[in-house]
Amino acid sequence: MNQQLVDRILKCQTLPTLPAVAVQVLELAQKPETDIAEIARLISRDPALSSKVLRTVNSSFYGHSQNVSTISHALVILGLQSVRTLVLGFSLVSHLSGEKPKGFKHLEYWKRSIYAATAARSIAGRLDARQQEEVFLAALLMDIGMLVLDRVLGEEYGKLHERAITHAELAKAETAALGMDHADVGAVLAGQWKLPATLAQPIGCHHAPEGVGDPALRRLTDIVGLAGMCADVFVDESAAQSIAAVREALSLRHGMSEADCNTMLDEIGRNTREVASLFEIPIGAGATFEEVLKKANEALVDITLRAQQQALTLQQQNRELSEQAATDALTGLANRRRFDQALEREFAEAHRQRKPLSLIMLDLDRFKRINDQYGHSAGDRVLQVLAQLFSSAARPTDLAARYGGEELVLLMPGAARVTASAIAESLRRAIAAKPVPCDKAAVTLTASIGVATFDPACPLTEPAHLLKAADLAVYAAKDSGRNCVRVFSFKAPQAQKPAAA
Numbered sequence: 001m002n003q004q005l006v007d008r009i010l011k012c013q014t015l016p017t018l019p020a021v022a023v024q025v026l027e028l029a030q031k032p033e034t035d036i037a038e039i040a041r042l043i044s045r046d047p048a049l050s051s052k053v054l055r056t057v058n059s060s061f062y063g064h065s066q067n068v069s070t071i072s073h074a075l076v077i078l079g080l081q082s083v084r085t086l087v088l089g090f091s092l093v094s095h096l097s098g099e100k101p102k103g104f105k106h107l108e109y110w111k112r113s114i115y116a117a118t119a120a121r122s123i124a125g126r127l128d129a130r131q132q133e134e135v136f137l138a139a140l141l142m143d144i145g146m147l148v149l150d151r152v153l154g155e156e157y158g159k160l161h162e163r164a165i166t167h168a169e170l171a172k173a174e175t176a177a178l179g180m181d182h183a184d185v186g187a188v189l190a191g192q193w194k195l196p197a198t199l200a201q202p203i204g205c206h207h208a209p210e211g212v213g214d215p216a217l218r219r220l221t222d223i224v225g226l227a228g229m230c231a232d233v234f235v236d237e238s239a240a241q242s243i244a245a246v247r248e249a250l251s252l253r254h255g256m257s258e259a260d261c262n263t264m265l266d267e268i269g270r271n272t273r274e275v276a277s278l279f280e281i282p283i284g285a286g287a288t289f290e291e292v293l294k295k296a297n298e299a300l301v302d303i304t305l306r307a308q309q310q311a312l313t314l315q316q317q318n319r320e321l322s323e324q325a326a327t328d329a330l331t332g333l334a335n336r337r338r339f340d341q342a343l344e345r346e347f348a349e350a351h352r353q354r355k356p357l358s359l360i361m362l363d364l365d366r367f368k369r370i371n372d373q374y375g376h377s378a379g380d381r382v383l384q385v386l387a388q389l390f391s392s393a394a395r396p397t398d399l400a401a402r403y404g405g406e407e408l409v410l411l412m413p414g415a416a417r418v419t420a421s422a423i424a425e426s427l428r429r430a431i432a433a434k435p436v437p438c439d440k441a442a443v444t445l446t447a448s449i450g451v452a453t454f455d456p457a458c459p460l461t462e463p464a465h466l467l468k469a470a471d472l473a474v475y476a477a478k479d480s481g482r483n484c485v486r487v488f489s490f491k492a493p494q495a496q497k498p499a500a501a
Contacts, residue, residue, distance in 0.1 A: 026195075037072065053087065061271060110281045111235055118136075120138065123135075138224045142228060145187075167228065197214075239293075239295070269289040330383060331386075350413065358417065359451070360412065360427070364382070364386065364446075364447050365446045367405075382443065398410055472488055
């Protein structure tokens with residue numbers, strides 16, 4: 001936070017102040033034993049304020065069937081919090097809307113504020129939040145930091161405001177230029193006014209409700225932040241982005257369907273025209289949500305298609321990254337990590353279903369001599385040729401992998417010992433029959449191949465046992481002169497000869 005700007009704000013002689021009646025109502029409302037009659041007398045002393053409160057209470061916005069003729073009656077019907085909200089709202093709007101603007105368009109400010117206030121009450125109602133009046137007032141005042149910055153910075157703030165096309169862009173531009181945004185400034189003013197936390201927190205944190213510690217206050221702040229997004233639908237020149245943002249936010253945070261979201265926005269548009277007249281805020285004829293939506297539909301389709309394409313692209317990128325993370329870069333076979341995971345999974349499945357699982361392990365004969373004689377690039381080429389042969393030998397359910405160095409493995413779910421042995425022998429012959437061109441010479445290759453099979457009758461109980469068995473079979477192939485296949489088998493214990501009599 002920009003402490004220099006904060007100091008400048010606090011020293012400003014023309015900083016917005018709470019009207020006297022608002023201060024008195026706040027003080028009385030916060031007393032443990034509130035005297036309702038005293039609050040009624042206080043409000044009644046201001047005929048213009050009393051008239052606005054009673055006109056609002058009797059409007060369709062509140063929808064009461066009985067006529068309310070006195071402030072005392074209003075306090076009984078609506079409750080202290082509702083009347084307090086109306087008094088604070090009316091007195092502040094009347095007090096602040098008469099100011100002469102310095103740097104930005106105040107009419108647009110108040111238009112957004114009244115749409116946001118109405119939206120906050122609608123959202124709270126749909127989410128069964130009890131503090132509908134608090135969020136109405138908090139949303140009405142959430143951008144009051146803009147009025148403060150206008151007072152303190154004048155034309156400098158006006159130019160900053162003019163460059164921002166949307167409200168979200170304005171907050172980013174304020175932070176970049178001033179080190180704080182209008183929500184931060186609003187929090188400073190709320191502290192000066194000693195507003196309760198139910199108002200101060202939503203004002204100061206509506207751009208980042210997740211930062212509010214108290215869950216109850218975080219919920220109010222979230223509602224106020226969403227209300228501001230709903231207001232943008234009716235005040236932004238291009239509503240498509242705002243509608244898409246509201247739909248996404250309400251769906252992700254509260255599971256609201258697109259149809260319910262549209263119904264609520266339509267309700268906000270209708271109610272705001274009435275509320276704006278009660279607060280004497282001119283918003284003009286204003287387009288209905290149906291008209292806004294019709295105008296924005298083409299752009300919304302484009303936004304949806306772009307979002308779907310971005311999602312598909314992201315999925316593809318994630319698949320490619322996942323594939324890269326599980327693939328050996330040189331051979332294109334699965335890497336050791338992917339093989340280890342597959343071995344664990346397939347061994348458990350084979351054990352559970354009592355089906356065979358075979359493993360072929362290949363070790364290229366005298367690979368070091370190839371590297372020494374022809375160079376490492378030739379060795380790489382040899383491994384790539386072997387990988388192609390391995391891949392072509394693999395069935396759709398098999399996994400061919402580079403185990404390490406010149407060792408390749410083929411994991412074969414459901415393959416019996418005889419099947420795996422036959423494939424291993426075919427591989428050995430194919431390798432021996434395909435010399436690899438290296439430095440204008442053709443290098444004849446041979447491989448020692450081991451085969452091990454898990455089946456329900458064998459004593460192998462862990463994946464590591466199967467791996468060790470295949471490794472022992474490879475060693476047996478090397479001991480037998482290389483260029484051969486050996487199959488691991490368990491020797492039956494020999495019967496002991498009877499002792500001599």
